Amino acid sequence: MINRVVLVGRLTRDPDLRYTNSGTSVASFTVAVDRNFTNQQGNREADFINCVVWGKSAENFANFTHKGSLVGIEGRIQTRSYENQQGNRVYVTEVVTENFSLLESKAESDRYRAQHGGSASSAPRQQSQSSFGGNPYGAPTNNQGSYQQDNAYGNGNNDAMQDPFAGNGSKTDISEDDLPF
Amino acid sequence: MINRVVLVGRLTRDPDLRYTNSGTSVASFTVAVDRNFTNQQGNREADFINCVVWGKSAENFANFTHKGSLVGIEGRIQTRSYENQQGNRVYVTEVVTENFSLLESKAESDRYRAQHGGSASSAPRQQSQSSFGGNPYGAPTNNQGSYQQDNAYGNGNNDAMQDPFAGNGSKTDISEDDLPF
Amino acid sequence: MINRVVLVGRLTRDPDLRYTNSGTSVASFTVAVDRNFTNQQGNREADFINCVVWGKSAENFANFTHKGSLVGIEGRIQTRSYENQQGNRVYVTEVVTENFSLLESKAESDRYRAQHGGSASSAPRQQSQSSFGGNPYGAPTNNQGSYQQDNAYGNGNNDAMQDPFAGNGSKTDISEDDLPF
Amino acid sequence: MINRVVLVGRLTRDPDLRYTNSGTSVASFTVAVDRNFTNQQGNREADFINCVVWGKSAENFANFTHKGSLVGIEGRIQTRSYENQQGNRVYVTEVVTENFSLLESKAESDRYRAQHGGSASSAPRQQSQSSFGGNPYGAPTNNQGSYQQDNAYGNGNNDAMQDPFAGNGSKTDISEDDLPF
DNA sequence: TTTT
DNA sequence: TTTT
Numbered sequence: 001m002i003n004r005v006v007l008v009g010r011l012t013r014d015p016d017l018r019y020t021n022s023g024t025s026v027a028s029f030t031v032a033v034d035r036n037f038t039n040q041q042g043n044r045e046a047d048f049i050n051c052v053v054w055g056k057s058a059e060n061f062a063n064f065t066h067k068g069s070l071v072g073i074e075g076r077i078q079t080r081s082y083e084n085q086q087g088n089r090v091y092v093t094e095v096v097t098e099n100f101s102l103l104e105s106k107a108e109s110d111r112y113r114a115q116h117g118g119s120a121s122s123a124p125r126q127q128s129q130s131s132f133g134g135n136p137y138g139a140p141t142n143n144q145g146s147y148q149q150d151n152a153y154g155n156g157n158n159d160a161m162q163d164p165f166a167g168n169g170s171k172t173d174i175s176e177d178d179l180p181f
Numbered sequence: 182m183i184n185r186v187v188l189v190g191r192l193t194r195d196p197d198l199r200y201t202n203s204g205t206s207v208a209s210f211t212v213a214v215d216r217n218f219t220n221q222q223g224n225r226e227a228d229f230i231n232c233v234v235w236g237k238s239a240e241n242f243a244n245f246t247h248k249g250s251l252v253g254i255e256g257r258i259q260t261r262s263y264e265n266q267q268g269n270r271v272y273v274t275e276v277v278t279e280n281f282s283l284l285e286s287k288a289e290s291d292r293y294r295a296q297h298g299g300s301a302s303s304a305p306r307q308q309s310q311s312s313f314g315g316n317p318y319g320a321p322t323n324n325q326g327s328y329q330q331d332n333a334y335g336n337g338n339n340d341a342m343q344d345p346f347a348g349n350g351s352k353t354d355i356s357e358d359d360l361p362f
Numbered sequence: 363m364i365n366r367v368v369l370v371g372r373l374t375r376d377p378d379l380r381y382t383n384s385g386t387s388v389a390s391f392t393v394a395v396d397r398n399f400t401n402q403q404g405n406r407e408a409d410f411i412n413c414v415v416w417g418k419s420a421e422n423f424a425n426f427t428h429k430g431s432l433v434g435i436e437g438r439i440q441t442r443s444y445e446n447q448q449g450n451r452v453y454v455t456e457v458v459t460e461n462f463s464l465l466e467s468k469a470e471s472d473r474y475r476a477q478h479g480g481s482a483s484s485a486p487r488q489q490s491q492s493s494f495g496g497n498p499y500g501a502p503t504n505n506q507g508s509y510q511q512d513n514a515y516g517n518g519n520n521d522a523m524q525d526p527f528a529g530n531g532s533k534t535d536i537s538e539d540d541l542p543f
Numbered sequence: 544m545i546n547r548v549v550l551v552g553r554l555t556r557d558p559d560l561r562y563t564n565s566g567t568s569v570a571s572f573t574v575a576v577d578r579n580f581t582n583q584q585g586n587r588e589a590d591f592i593n594c595v596v597w598g599k600s601a602e603n604f605a606n607f608t609h610k611g612s613l614v615g616i617e618g619r620i621q622t623r624s625y626e627n628q629q630g631n632r633v634y635v636t637e638v639v640t641e642n643f644s645l646l647e648s649k650a651e652s653d654r655y656r657a658q659h660g661g662s663a664s665s666a667p668r669q670q671s672q673s674s675f676g677g678n679p680y681g682a683p684t685n686n687q688g689s690y691q692q693d694n695a696y697g698n699g700n701n702d703a704m705q706d707p708f709a710g711n712g713s714k715t716d717i718s719e720d721d722l723p724f
Numbered sequence: 725t726t727t728t
Numbered sequence: 729t730t731t732t
Contacts, residue, residue, distance in 0.1 A: 002189035093274035364551035394731035455636035553727035575727035
């Protein structure tokens with residue numbers, strides 16, 4: 001049973017960092033990957049692939065990427081469903097990120113920020129703190145610091161169907177030392 | 182720009198073979214991939230990943246797999262959207278198959294068919310011939326024999342947003358000679 | 363920086379399980395993957411890809427596979443070099459397995475063993491215990507139980523150039539409970 | 544039977560473009576992929592992965608990359624062997640590129656060239672024209688323009704064991720129109 | 725024999 | 729040195 005995805009593309013917006021009830025971080029973002037062929041009108045389309053990343057990696061990801069960032073993503077396809085406010089079942093397909101890499105130099109990234117007026121990477125953007133309940137990401141509930149990405153026998157989201165984000169709005173304050181790159 | 186998926190799993194049902202207006206074959210199917218970890222209740226869940234395969238490969242796929250078949254899939258994630266009958270935009274994420282392999286011996290497959298009463302692989306199941314209009318797969322329209330899977334510069338579906346299946350119901354009659362395996 | 367490999371193929375021989383000086387298990391094996399095209403003589407060739415797997419997974423792998431087993435392998439390409447007995451530098455390219463799956467039912471596997479006279483999977487083959495020094499796999503040396511496959515920031519072999527196998531010949535005696543599948 | 548590789552890394556040198564007896568282009572290059580963990584001395588090592596690319600793609604690749612270029616590579620692992628001049632069998636493991644992407648902007652690339660005195664991408668570097676016989680790449684011999692990368696049933700090198708490069712030194716003169724990106 |  |  002194999003489920004492996006590799007993407008290289010650009011973020012369509014700043015990643016959205018949230019917290020589960022139990023305090024686990026989760027960032028969601030969309031990667032635009034240009035197709036390597038053109039359509040009948042001669043235009044190159046793109047696929048817009050929804051992704052999530054959990055735990056410490058979520059914080060790193062959110063603090064060091066922004067709209068337009070070129071990223072490499074390794075992970076797996078996850079499907080899940082939830083009931084929306086109208087009582088309909090909604091089916092979701094997304095990529096659970098198990099590893100990522102930043103494919104732009106800091107110079108390039110700064111050049112981007114200069115043009116777009118974002119904060120510098122040494123002063124990471126304030127992450128979202130608002131609570132919210134409508135988002136259907138299933139949150140791991142066994143998460144007293146033990147969350148493990150990329151371990152062979154317990155990747156990702158252990159409870160795909162549970163309600164997730166009740167957003168306690170706790171701030172993180174990560175330092176350079178914590179970075180995986 | 183990289184967009185690569187590899188799956189190994191089992192079909193949740195017989196593949197559904199259809200035809201576009203212009204006569205291109207397309208098979209759709211769902212692969213169940215067991216997760217390699219268990220949830221909090223100690224159960225192993227699975228991801229149910231929607232896939233399509235185009236052209237001659239669609240016919241091969243439909244004729245040599247069935248519910249329960251163990252298959253390997255290589256492809257890319259495609260996102261597209263369409264308007265449903267209620268006028269709402271529906272977003273779809275699926276895997277466009279560029280290569281597949283059958284991971285069961287004919288013996289295994291026959292054993293399955295014996296237990297489930299399906300047709301033998303030497304007498305391929307009759308493919309679906311009914312027309313239908315509600316299915317939102319974008320069909321390639323430049324498909325006078327020129328459809329190419331897995332070619333570097335024009336993979337997959339060249340017109341992701343167009344209406345697809347008006348199902349002309351033409352029969353295919355493929356022979357053993359045409360098989361890629 | 364991405365380095366991702368997925369293989370599905372058959373073992374060309376029983377996996378070879380050894381131990382490093384510090385007692386870490388490592389299994390090496392070769393996966394034959396048939397090409398999906400034929401050569402000019404009309405024959406289908408195969409690629410024979412050398413792989414290693416470390417730690418507990420090595421023991422599981424060795425005990426539940428054998429010559430001919432159909433396996434799925436996820437990992438990364440590793441390159442390393444060592445000096446051989448003639449004083450020449452030898453370059454090695456191999457796949458470091460981070461995750462694997464057995465793609466045959468126990469029934470299939472038993473059928474194979476019945477025909478080939480191997481031991482049953484409930485009575486795992488005795489692993490190799492002989493010491494040996496000529497094999498150039500770099501062994502992790504921080505391995506007091508802390509070896510981690512598939513963790514995001516410290517996969518695999520942490521000391522790729524060091525001498526490895528002085529084979530202490532310690533026996534393992536794993537039980538069903540330890541299995542990742 | 545699946546054999547899939549994705550790499551993102553930097554070229555360790557300019558790609559080496561050669562020609563087979565029958566005039567097929569082939570470029571060889573090495574991709575350095577930094578590991579995402581450090582060794583015991585706290586240093587980050589890299590894997591140096593040998594790759595080839597055939598046909599028109601070889602020419603594109605050679606003309607638009609150089610030492611240091613950040614590239615994405617999709618392909619498969621190929622193993623082959625040849626007899627060297629001392630009469631010993633040499634085993635080779637390399638990645639056959641089926642698709643690639645340039646992950647640096649033209650600006651970045653030009654910046655590099657400005658600093659290193661290379662030719663501009665609009666005036667592609669003169670490819671190697673010298674003949675040579677010692678290189679053991681097996682050359683496809685059915686290559687009267689019919690060479691196909693990335694087609695499902697006949698990828699890559701159809702004659703993996705034959706002597707390859709007798710280098711006829713024919714010049715190519717590709718134009719912008721031919722580029723796949 | 726290795727890249728930033 | 730290779731597997732079904």
